[in-house]
Amino acid sequence: MAPTLEQALADFSPGLPFAVAFSGGADSTALLLACAERWPGQVRAVHIHHGLQAAADDFERHCQRVCEGLGVPLQVRRVQAGHAPGQSPEDAARQARYESLADAVTTAWPEVRDVVVAQHADDQVETLLIALSRGAGLPGLASMPAHWQRLGLNWHRPFLSLPGAVLRDYLRQKGQSWMEDPTNRDEQFTRNRIRARLLPVLQEAFPAFRETFARSAAHAAQAQEVLNEVAEQDLALVGLPPRIRALQTLSRARQALVLRHWLRHSHATTPSAAQLHEWLDQLAACTTRGHRLHIKVGQGFVQREGPVLVWTAL
Secondary structure: OOOOHHHHHHOOOOOOOEEEEOOOOHHHHHHHHHHHHHOOOOEEEEEEEOOOOOOHHHHHHHHHHHHHHHOOOEEEEEOOOOOOOOOOHHHHHHHHHHHHHHHHHHHHOOOOOEEEOOOOHHHHHHHHHHHHHOOOOHHHHOOOOOEEEEOOEEEEOOOOOOOHHHHHHHHHHHOOOOOOOHHHHOOOOHHHHHHHHHHHHHHHHOOOHHHHHHHHHHHHHHHHHHHHHHHHHHHHHHOOOOEHHHHHOOOHHHHHHHHHHHHHHHHOOOOOHHHHHHHHHHHHHOOOOOOOOEEEEOOEEEEEEOOEEEEEEO
């Protein structure tokens, strides 16, 4: 049985004071209300005005009214997120949102080190299903972590064990209104199709799917932690930039692991499966000094420079 909202917060211990990412929708409204009741005077709120839809001003006004009623300080930031070639508008908006949240928190409240966001169990299932549909590896199957660090702050998702319906029931019991995002019914977005078509079927066929899917995601996350440790050890062995001869002493699987780790942490890019397969084939063929290697990987190119590999952005 999924825990109640009160139980989820009882297991959550943020540093005080902390900030809540407050969109005005049901999920973040429930989060803000519950946190303000549990930690009175210790909660701040940040609302990101994306300007992506006509209702954005209504969302901002709603957030202002709710925060005034709760006595919660509110910061509003406006963001117009353009996306780079090959990047989805959703990814660009998400990245801009996190950057704006972090900037608002550190600027307005330098004493705040923790930020809380409202993703819940349904969001976690959607993330896992999207990862499966894309053939993702362990990092994708691990889905969303409950705690992580980014942009100098500690981020938390205390509601990952709670279905979205629990949050709405809580708001109805409290008599608290919320805003409905009109794009949530637009099934051109993958998440909305999953929410509208798949989750009801899963609920009927596998009533405990939220808990079991979350358990699988946790297993994937634990396995990825081990692989990250192996990748760090191998990266120390092959060096920065990676030495070709040292890479060739590793198995193909460990070559793939350490090269993905290098690109992700040193250059914030990742290779596709096809790019990585070709890269490993060419790496195996680097047996003479004159062998050239120059292939597109992620958002740039990997090439051989003497005994090492280097990556250059497009």
